[in-house]
Amino acid sequence: MADSGPVYLGLDLSTQQLKVLAVKSNLETIFEEAVSFDDDLPSYGVRKGVFVNEKDDEVFAPVAMWIEALDLLLQRMKNRGFDFSRVKGISGAGQQHGSVYWSKDAESTLSSLSTEKSLLEQLSPKAFSWKFSPNWQDHSTSAQVAAFDDRVGGDDLLAKATGSGGHHRFTGPQILRFVQLHPEEYAATSRISLVSSFLASLFLGKIAPIDISDVCGMNLFNIETESWDDRLISLAASPSGTDPIATKSLYEKLGQVEPDGGKNLGPISQYFVKKWGFPADCAIIPSTGDNPSTILALPLHPQDAIVSLGTSTTILMSTEKYYPSPAYHMFNHPTQPGLYMFMLCYKNGGLAREEIRDAVNKAKGITDHSWAQFNKAAVETPILGKRSPDDKAKVGFYFPLPEIVPNVQNPGFYRFEADGGKVEESEGWDVAIDARAIVESQALSMRIRSAPLLDPKNPQPRRVYLVGGGSRNKAIAQVLSDVLGGIEGVYKLDVGNACALGAAYKALWAVERRDSGESFEDLIGSRWSEEGKVEKVMDGYKKGTWEAYGDVVQAYTEAEGRVQRGEAKGDTSLI
Ligand SMILES: Nc1ncnc2c1ncn2[C@@H]1O[C@H](COP(=O)(O)OP(=O)(O)O)[C@@H](O)[C@H]1O
Ligand SMILES: O=C(CO)[C@@H](O)[C@H](O)COP(=O)(O)O
Numbered sequence: 001m002a003d004s005g006p007v008y009l010g011l012d013l014s015t016q017q018l019k020v021l022a023v024k025s026n027l028e029t030i031f032e033e034a035v036s037f038d039d040d041l042p043s044y045g046v047r048k049g050v051f052v053n054e055k056d057d058e059v060f061a062p063v064a065m066w067i068e069a070l071d072l073l074l075q076r077m078k079n080r081g082f083d084f085s086r087v088k089g090i091s092g093a094g095q096q097h098g099s100v101y102w103s104k105d106a107e108s109t110l111s112s113l114s115t116e117k118s119l120l121e122q123l124s125p126k127a128f129s130w131k132f133s134p135n136w137q138d139h140s141t142s143a144q145v146a147a148f149d150d151r152v153g154g155d156d157l158l159a160k161a162t163g164s165g166g167h168h169r170f171t172g173p174q175i176l177r178f179v180q181l182h183p184e185e186y187a188a189t190s191r192i193s194l195v196s197s198f199l200a201s202l203f204l205g206k207i208a209p210i211d212i213s214d215v216c217g218m219n220l221f222n223i224e225t226e227s228w229d230d231r232l233i234s235l236a237a238s239p240s241g242t243d244p245i246a247t248k249s250l251y252e253k254l255g256q257v258e259p260d261g262g263k264n265l266g267p268i269s270q271y272f273v274k275k276w277g278f279p280a281d282c283a284i285i286p287s288t289g290d291n292p293s294t295i296l297a298l299p300l301h302p303q304d305a306i307v308s309l310g311t312s313t314t315i316l317m318s319t320e321k322y323y324p325s326p327a328y329h330m331f332n333h334p335t336q337p338g339l340y341m342f343m344l345c346y347k348n349g350g351l352a353r354e355e356i357r358d359a360v361n362k363a364k365g366i367t368d369h370s371w372a373q374f375n376k377a378a379v380e381t382p383i384l385g386k387r388s389p390d391d392k393a394k395v396g397f398y399f400p401l402p403e404i405v406p407n408v409q410n411p412g413f414y415r416f417e418a419d420g421g422k423v424e425e426s427e428g429w430d431v432a433i434d435a436r437a438i439v440e441s442q443a444l445s446m447r448i449r450s451a452p453l454l455d456p457k458n459p460q461p462r463r464v465y466l467v468g469g470g471s472r473n474k475a476i477a478q479v480l481s482d483v484l485g486g487i488e489g490v491y492k493l494d495v496g497n498a499c500a501l502g503a504a505y506k507a508l509w510a511v512e513r514r515d516s517g518e519s520f521e522d523l524i525g526s527r528w529s530e531e532g533k534v535e536k537v538m539d540g541y542k543k544g545t546w547e548a549y550g551d552v553v554q555a556y557t558e559a560e561g562r563v564q565r566g567e568a569k570g571d572t573s574l575i
């Protein structure tokens with residue numbers, strides 16, 4: 001019998017790819033497709049999905065590339081025989097913090113698209129006042145971040161209000177810099193979307209509201225008062241921070257925030273109905289950030305952690321406690337009012353591990369980008385590089401890019417050796433040790449900073465779930481498991497793309513919830529089965545090992561502080 005019944009799409013517009021995943025009402029994934037920006041759309045000339053202007057510390061992506069990626073993705077789906085007529089709901093996940101600047105023609109263009117032409121031909125450049133979107137790796141906004149922290153009396157108070165201290169990539173400081181550097185383009189802007197609400201807008205045929213969780217990545221939304229923060233909006237709107245006309249204009253450009261993550265924003269635009277065969281009643285559900293979407297890929301228990309090994313590396317937890325600190329991020333939960341998402345985000349995640357992989361290969365005379373040597377080195381190097389009980393512990397910090405956690409402006413590679421409480425910068429060591437040390441270092445940072453969220457009597461996560469491109473790497477999983485522990489173990493979420501899956505589940509929940517009272521957890525939890533979706537890859541807590549990492553916390557913190565304060569020499573290359 002031919003497959004039938006409703007289907008829900010989740011899209012993920014992340015740094016390097018646009019992905020789509022389709023699920024049925026029983027949560028079965030029936031289709032996946034992706035477009036890689038570097039490989040499939042080479043004419044834009046991006047590398048790893050972005051342009052970098054090193055002189056000004058800018059990182060940005062062309063909006064037209066994302067639109068062409070959507071045209072191509074839909075064409076690929078059609079070529080593979082995907083039945084668009086079954087799609088009853090669409091939601092999405094977007095790389096966080098990026099902003100899209102729509103022109104005054106945007107609404108009319110979006111609502112009158114002709115099926116004779118592609119989205120790209122009709123929208124770009126006409127519908128935009130600025131053809132680029134600042135990327136989350138951008139770090140050009142130091143002055144603006146300082147102004148944001150100052151505006152409310154320091155980064156503690158900014159974190160209390162918005163869930164995060166001031167960050168370069170956050171949209172508020174980015175908007176302020178845009179206002180200062182590109183006043184004409186800003187004046188020509190009718191609306192500003194996040195990457196997530198931009199994606200929803202394309203499907204909706206009008207500008208979609210910003211999502212209640214993704215809005216927390218802007219340094220503009222007050223989580224405590226559940227509304228835009230007037231002090232911060234007026235700062236982002238004009239450098240003086242006191243121009244009421246500019247403030248009013250920015251409020252209009254940002255629009256309302258949609259409080260319900262499962263809201264039906266309206267039916268899909270007629271363009272998609274006529275051109276691709278979507279049903280006219282297909283519901284468009286708010287898209288959220290890729291990280292909030294990832295926590296929707298499974299029913300997450302309290303004390304569970306998700307480690308996302310994508311371009312960025314992030315650790316995510318869901319919590320009832322609003323426990324803000326400038327050391328990490330708190331977001332509104334994407335579907336459940338009263339819950340929050342805890343997050344740490346490392347810029348030097350996947351790409352930094354790739355640099356070490358290439359250096360390890362180079363030392364062995366290997367010129368390809370295979371992971372075998374990196375993996376061998378990571379598992380064969382003893383804990384903290386200690387070859388005997390008397391050997392010094394080796395702790396490294398690998399920041400080919402300026403880092404977010406900790407806030408380090410100067411790229412570099414820093415190696416330390418610790419003997420009890422005594423920490424000294426190392427003269428250097430074999431690059432093979434770096435393979436283990438980079439993962440240990442990232443995991444120790446996560447362990448130390450997530451401690452306030454965990455039960456003090458049980459200071460390990462219950463389970464650690466790995467997602468993202470790097471989650472297929474067992475050596476990385478082993479080192480993460482050694483450092484983080486995990487009472488029930490470390491699991492790989494074997495679901496294709498977790499953020500796209502979370503988005504597809506969100507669309508399903510939004511359309512099939514019995515009433516607005518049926519929670520995401522209840523609906524997805526009642527249909528979810530671990531079978532085929534979750535694979536235990538490591539046992540987690542290992543007595544002695546977890547404690548050995550505990551012994552080095554003080555030295556790690558001391559060494560990290562030296563790097564952050566610019567007191568460490570470091571190296572500019574790995575070998
Ligand atoms: N076998 C592997 N081992 C380690 N890392 C890997 C492996 N395969 C892919 N990756 C990493 O996955 C990253 C891409 O992950 P993905 O989740 O698709 O990224 P994004 O969502 O940011 O576009 C790459 O940058 C690469 O570092
Ligand atoms: O900046 C952050 C989170 O604060 C990043 O996690 C982005 O959201 C990009 O994610 P990926 O493309 O790596 O998935």
